[in-house]
Amino acid sequence: MENLLQIKAENITIAYGDFVLMKNLNFEIKKQDIFIIMGGSGCGKSSLLRILTGLHSSPTGRFFIDGIDYVHSTPLQQKELMKKCGILYQSGALFSSMTLGENIALPLQQYTDYSPKLIKELVELKLALVGLKGFADFYPSEISGGMAKRAGLARALALDPEILYCDEPSAGLDPISSKLLDDLILDLNQSLGTTFVIVTHELASIFAVGSNSIFLDTESKSILARGNPKELLNNPPNEKIYEFLTRGKKHG
Amino acid sequence: MEITYKQNKEKLTVFLSGSYVDYDNEEEKSILYEKSQSRTIKEIVVEADDLKNWDSTLVVVLCKLRTIAQERKINYNFSSLPEHLSRLIDLAFSVDRKPTHSDSEFKCYLERLGNIGVNAWKSFCRGCHFMRLSWSSIGRLLIGKAIFRKVDFLFSLEDCTYRAVGIISLVSFMVGLILAFVGAIQLKNFGAQIYVASLVAIGMTRIMGAIMAGVVVSGRTGASYAATIGTMQVNEELDALKTMGISIIDFLVLPRISSLIISMPFITLLADAMGILGGGTVGILMLGISPEEYIKYTTDALNMKNFLVGVFHGFIYGYVIAICGCYYGINCGRNADSVGVATTKAVVSSIVWMIVVTGIVTAAMEVLGI
Numbered sequence: 001m002e003n004l005l006q007i008k009a010e011n012i013t014i015a016y017g018d019f020v021l022m023k024n025l026n027f028e029i030k031k032q033d034i035f036i037i038m039g040g041s042g043c044g045k046s047s048l049l050r051i052l053t054g055l056h057s058s059p060t061g062r063f064f065i066d067g068i069d070y071v072h073s074t075p076l077q078q079k080e081l082m083k084k085c086g087i088l089y090q091s092g093a094l095f096s097s098m099t100l101g102e103n104i105a106l107p108l109q110q111y112t113d114y115s116p117k118l119i120k121e122l123v124e125l126k127l128a129l130v131g132l133k134g135f136a137d138f139y140p141s142e143i144s145g146g147m148a149k150r151a152g153l154a155r156a157l158a159l160d161p162e163i164l165y166c167d168e169p170s171a172g173l174d175p176i177s178s179k180l181l182d183d184l185i186l187d188l189n190q191s192l193g194t195t196f197v198i199v200t201h202e203l204a205s206i207f208a209v210g211s212n213s214i215f216l217d218t219e220s221k222s223i224l225a226r227g228n229p230k231e232l233l234n235n236p237p238n239e240k241i242y243e244f245l246t247r248g249k250k251h252g
Numbered sequence: 253m254e255i256t257y258k259q260n261k262e263k264l265t266v267f268l269s270g271s272y273v274d275y276d277n278e279e280e281k282s283i284l285y286e287k288s289q290s291r292t293i294k295e296i297v298v299e300a301d302d303l304k305n306w307d308s309t310l311v312v313v314l315c316k317l318r319t320i321a322q323e324r325k326i327n328y329n330f331s332s333l334p335e336h337l338s339r340l341i342d343l344a345f346s347v348d349r350k351p352t353h354s355d356s357e358f359k360c361y362l363e364r365l366g367n368i369g370v371n372a373w374k375s376f377c378r379g380c381h382f383m384r385l386s387w388s389s390i391g392r393l394l395i396g397k398a399i400f401r402k403v404d405f406l407f408s409l410e411d412c413t414y415r416a417v418g419i420i421s422l423v424s425f426m427v428g429l430i431l432a433f434v435g436a437i438q439l440k441n442f443g444a445q446i447y448v449a450s451l452v453a454i455g456m457t458r459i460m461g462a463i464m465a466g467v468v469v470s471g472r473t474g475a476s477y478a479a480t481i482g483t484m485q486v487n488e489e490l491d492a493l494k495t496m497g498i499s500i501i502d503f504l505v506l507p508r509i510s511s512l513i514i515s516m517p518f519i520t521l522l523a524d525a526m527g528i529l530g531g532g533t534v535g536i537l538m539l540g541i542s543p544e545e546y547i548k549y550t551t552d553a554l555n556m557k558n559f560l561v562g563v564f565h566g567f568i569y570g571y572v573i574a575i576c577g578c579y580y581g582i583n584c585g586r587n588a589d590s591v592g593v594a595t596t597k598a599v600v601s602s603i604v605w606m607i608v609v610t611g612i613v614t615a616a617m618e619v620l621g622i
Binding site: 096112113115117118122125126128129131132134135138140141160191192 | 274276278307308309311312315316336337339340343344345346347351585586587588589590
């Protein structure tokens with residue numbers, strides 16, 4: 001079970017019009033992996049995540065979720081595949097006119113036939129899982145940035161997704177909140193068996209949670225390295241990776 | 253699958269076997285919860301050796317059982333659960349802090365009414381203060397000490413003149429047309445339909461042209477001011493200006509006020525002309541008045557006093573619309589929802605204040621005999 005393939009990307013190109021950011025990206029993400037997409041600012045990490053979540057199309061290539069080609073699926077099939085995925089946006093992206101409870105209940109109301117009572121119980125459970133028990137009646141404007149991130153995570157978890165995409169989850173958080181979020185990601189990964197695909201350049205988070213990774217390089221427009229971040233640090237395949245993983249130290 | 257249980261003296265054993273995906277059997281759950289809350293039960297044990305698949309719907313049930321056990325201070329034993337499920341339940345119970353919500357206390361009717369009055373007064377005072385700031389800013393502009401970008405002024409001027417010509421022409425033309433139709437119904441009874449020309453000319457130049465221009469500009473430009481400045485508030489751009497020591501009144505409000513108070517008199521003149529044209533269309537094409545006669549009666553009815561009154565109204569409306577749009581934009585909240593609220597408030601309040609100002613100006617002119 002643990003080594004089964006969850007996502008496979010083939011020849012993905014990231015481009016905006018004629019401007020090509022990355023070309024021919026190939027990588028595989030196994031089930032229950034915490035897969036880190038890392039690289040310098042503007043290298044296309046978030047754009048790659050947008051492609052994998054169907055928000056942006058790639059001019060070439062395709063990707064598979066549980067063996068099904070997402071790119072060449074019908075819109076209905078794509079919708080079904082996306083039901084397996086949850087997304088945590090950089091700012092939490094909570095709907096400001098809804099309470100946290102209503103935010104989390106929304107996907108449950110849209111995609112399940114659960115009774116309102118069960119939906120309420122599930123909302124309470126998801127909030128409890130992210131440490132926000134009792135906050136269901138709060139509006140996003142009434143909570144802190146870190147709490148908004150966790151509430152966003154609770155909403156992403158609403159449908160028990162198999163894959164959870166996180167865009168810069170620790171950006172803008174203090175070190176303690178960032179650590180708590182990392183712990184939460186590890187807990188959810190181990191208890192729910194969720195596969196995490198995380199875009200980040202926060203080194204502490206990369207080493208704390210990452211089990212596998214790719215490093216995107218702007219210069220070569222390709223993947224410069226792949227593997228467990230800690231192993232990449234111990235045996236850096238090239239100078240650039242070492243510099244990135246050590247905040248600019250020179251190798252040797 | 254169903255959840256079964258067995259009571260053995262003081263011990264309640266809950267059996268989980270098979271798959272519990274989308275488990276939503278309310279009746280079964282309420283019986284189980286009721287049973288576990290029974291006074292005779294002193295221990296809750298979950299047997300899950302045959303448990304296969306599960307999702308959050310089962311976790312909800314197990315969390316509820318644990319909550320009941322904790323509240324009743326009785327023993328619970330969930331050790332036969334799969335490790336990851338057990339860890340998930342622990343995670344749900346790991347943080348148990350009580351949120352402090354600023355719930356509004358119960359207030360009596362009179363107190364709430366009083367609060368509405370106090371808030372309305374405070375809001376009025378804030379509005380007056382904002383107007384005072386805008387006058388100071390205009391004063392600084394006149395002595396050449398206000399800092400704002402010319403391009404902002406020109407962009408704002410373009411937005412409320414060149415880009416607004418089409419919609420204002422159309423609306424004013426239609427209003428002139430309607431005014432002529434409505435007037436003709438009564439005037440026909442006295443064989444005086446020729447006076448439709450005078451009615452439209454006086455009506456449009458004195459007040460209707462200015463009002464219609466004001467309503468359109470309020471919905472178009474005033475709303476755009478509130479939305480633009482409101483979005484800047486959400487993006488913390490206003491905070492950035494403040495911390496840089498730049499006056500947001502000079503930088504953001506002044507170009508908008510000046511462009512509207514300069515352009516509105518001209519927009520009013522355009523609205524007057526288009527309204528007269530609309531009235532003429534009805535008079536000439538449908539009431540059988542000859543073009544020469546229509547033009548003669550129109551020019552006879554037009555006088556400089558009415559023109560100036562209309563233009564003065566346009567000038568005042570320009571200020572009112574700009575103030576309302578900018579005020580609600582600057583006082584916008586910090587989320588996406590509040591931008592919509594600010595925009596709505598800007599449009600509604602500018603139209604309301606336009607009517608109030610019209611009443612005051614009309615009464616003042618009556619007193620002054622203008």
